[in-house]
Amino acid sequence: MTPIISVRDLVVEYDGRRVLNGLNLDIEHGETMVLLGGSGCGKSTLLRQIIGLEKPKSGSVFVKEVDITRCSKPELKKIRKSIGVAFQSAALFNSLNIEENVALPLREHTRLAPSIIELVVWMKLAAVGLADRGKLLPSELSGGMKKRAAVARAIALAPEILVLDEPSAGLDPIVAAELDELILLLKHTFHMTIIVVTHELPSAFLIADRIAMLYEGSFSSVGTKDQLKASQNPRVRQFLDRVPEDIARTPVTEHFAKYLNASEAHQ
Amino acid sequence: MANILESVGERTIEQLDYVGSLNIQWWATVRAMTQALPFVGNRDRWKTTVKQMLEIGVDAIPMVSLMAVCTGFIFAMQGATELRRFGALRYVVDLVAVGFTRELGPLMTAVAVSGRSGSAFAAEIGTMKVTEELDSLRVMALEPLEFVLAPKYLAALIAVPCLSVISNLCGILAGGLFMFFSIHLMPGLYLRYVFNAIELRDLIMGMIKSIVFGSILAQVGCLEGMRVHGGPDSVGRSTTSVVVKSTFLVIIADALFTALFYLTAKR
Numbered sequence: 081m082t083p084i085i086s087v088r089d090l091v092v093e094y095d096g097r098r099v100l101n102g103l104n105l106d107i108e109h110g111e112t113m114v115l116l117g118g119s120g121c122g123k124s125t126l127l128r129q130i131i132g133l134e135k136p137k138s139g140s141v142f143v144k145e146v147d148i149t150r151c152s153k154p155e156l157k158k159i160r161k162s163i164g165v166a167f168q169s170a171a172l173f174n175s176l177n178i179e180e181n182v183a184l185p186l187r188e189h190t191r192l193a194p195s196i197i198e199l200v201v202w203m204k205l206a207a208v209g210l211a212d213r214g215k216l217l218p219s220e221l222s223g224g225m226k227k228r229a230a231v232a233r234a235i236a237l238a239p240e241i242l243v244l245d246e247p248s249a250g251l252d253p254i255v256a257a258e259l260d261e262l263i264l265l266l267k268h269t270f271h272m273t274i275i276v277v278t279h280e281l282p283s284a285f286l287i288a289d290r291i292a293m294l295y296e297g298s299f300s301s302v303g304t305k306d307q308l309k310a311s312q313n314p315r316v317r318q319f320l321d322r323v324p325e326d327i328a329r330t331p332v333t334e335h336f337a338k339y340l341n342a343s344e345a346h347q
Numbered sequence: 348m349a350n351i352l353e354s355v356g357e358r359t360i361e362q363l364d365y366v367g368s369l370n371i372q373w374w375a376t377v378r379a380m381t382q383a384l385p386f387v388g389n390r391d392r393w394k395t396t397v398k399q400m401l402e403i404g405v406d407a408i409p410m411v412s413l414m415a416v417c418t419g420f421i422f423a424m425q426g427a428t429e430l431r432r433f434g435a436l437r438y439v440v441d442l443v444a445v446g447f448t449r450e451l452g453p454l455m456t457a458v459a460v461s462g463r464s465g466s467a468f469a470a471e472i473g474t475m476k477v478t479e480e481l482d483s484l485r486v487m488a489l490e491p492l493e494f495v496l497a498p499k500y501l502a503a504l505i506a507v508p509c510l511s512v513i514s515n516l517c518g519i520l521a522g523g524l525f526m527f528f529s530i531h532l533m534p535g536l537y538l539r540y541v542f543n544a545i546e547l548r549d550l551i552m553g554m555i556k557s558i559v560f561g562s563i564l565a566q567v568g569c570l571e572g573m574r575v576h577g578g579p580d581s582v583g584r585s586t587t588s589v590v591v592k593s594t595f596l597v598i599i600a601d602a603l604f605t606a607l608f609y610l611t612a613k614r
Contacts, residue, residue, distance in 0.1 A: 160486055165486040173480055
């Protein structure tokens with residue numbers, strides 16, 4: 081079976097600075113793929129390529145066997161209807177309440193009667209635990225609720241692919257764990273292909289089928305959770321063992337470290 | 348010398364690029380505008396258009412009316428000071444009526460709307476861009492041009508000429524009040540003088556100008572919003588920029604139209 085998403089030799093540059101360096105990745109149907117990596121390693125850039133928001137310098141991104149970097153606008157629109165995206169900032173429309181936000185793709189892309197749309201919206205909100213908050217505006221919700229509302233909107237059209245950009249960023253551990261549970265629930269209930277961008281290790285190990293780890297625009301490892309844990313790749317080990325970068329050792333920090341060591345020895 | 352030339356060249360290219368972007372956006376918005384039309388377009392877009400018309404038009408009536416009344420008084424008083432010396436006080440009526448229908452009504456309305464609604468367009472669209480709402484529309488297979496820009500543009504095309512008519516009426520009313528209190532010219536006679544002074548050509552000229560001005564300020568407002576990148580500070584800069592650029596372009600367009608009408612006038 082061909083992968084639902086296939087990234088081939090993807091190169092992305094911003095103002096001559098290479099951000100993604102010839103990436104190759106296959107994501108299978110029904111798989112939960114976690115894109116892991118530190119800040120600025122290119123995770124979100126790769127995600128924006130996968131959902132067709134930006135054009136690469138070279139290479140291709142195939143979604144359901146269509147190269148979205150070269151396809152026509154109508155083809156891209158058709159592909160996008162099969163992808164649900166929840167952005168890092170939730171990106172809910174502030175002028176619409178939560179129900180209207182979730183109803184928007186249904187009103188625009190289906191011919192369902194308003195009463196059916198209302199029912200579908202209620203079901204989607206119930207799936208993310210917000211059935212009783214539909215009349216509230218996004219500004220009246222907490223950070224975790226906003227993210228769940230964004231997920232409800234992303235799954236409104238029952239997409240084959242669900243993309244979540246840093247779903248637990250900026251949330252407390254309890255709310256983050258609730259979101260992880262929600263992702264697992266969506267995976268098992270709707271059998272979606274899910275792509276999650278995160279740098280949170282516990283979350284990644286809980287929800288992932290496979291993990292692709294990015295470092296400076298290249299994959300340092302792609303494999304299952306166990307393969308990643310067993311990896312001896314220095315970049316993977318540095319990330320998993322939380323070792324700081326050498327670059328952080330400036331003359332000032334070196335001096336400070338020496339001073340600390342000396343005072344510890346003195347004590 | 349070379350540096351000065353370089354700098355002038357750079358600024359010229361920047362401004363040409365801006366005007367080019369404005370034209371490209373204008374053409375794309377005009378094409379998308381069919382969706383915002385009543386009966387033939389999308390009902391939700393037309394609803395948004397009506398809401399925008401109320402915001403641009405109805406909400407601005409008190410401000411535009413007051414500005415027009417004050418300017419009408421100023422215009423009549425300044426004119427009377429000079430014309431009285433030649434015993435031609437009656438021609439204050441012609442000055443106010445022709446001045447407002449051809450020039451002041453559309454121009455003042457455009458300046459007021461650019462400060463009020465043009466900057467609001469930039470702030471709204473800019474914020475939508477910063478908070479990824481525009482990206483979120485794109486990934487839902489909805490075009491921001493059709494969804495956000497077209498209703499605003501259509502609303503401005505309808506509301507600005509309507510405001511210009513109100514501005515003309517208020518200015519002429521102020522002239523009438525001045526004439527009544529200064530030389531006891533009765534309202535009926537004042538109106539007869541007004542109708543004698545204004546030609547259909549003046550009204551058409553004023554309407555054409557206000558449609559063009561509405562088009563300019565809506566497009567500049569939207570373009571500045573679309574060009575926002577970075578954070579909230581960029582949104583703030585774009586709102587200031589809208590007022591400066593749209594006022595400048597409106598005055599340039601006014602000069603061109605006035606020259607065109609002057610050259611094609613019956614001698």
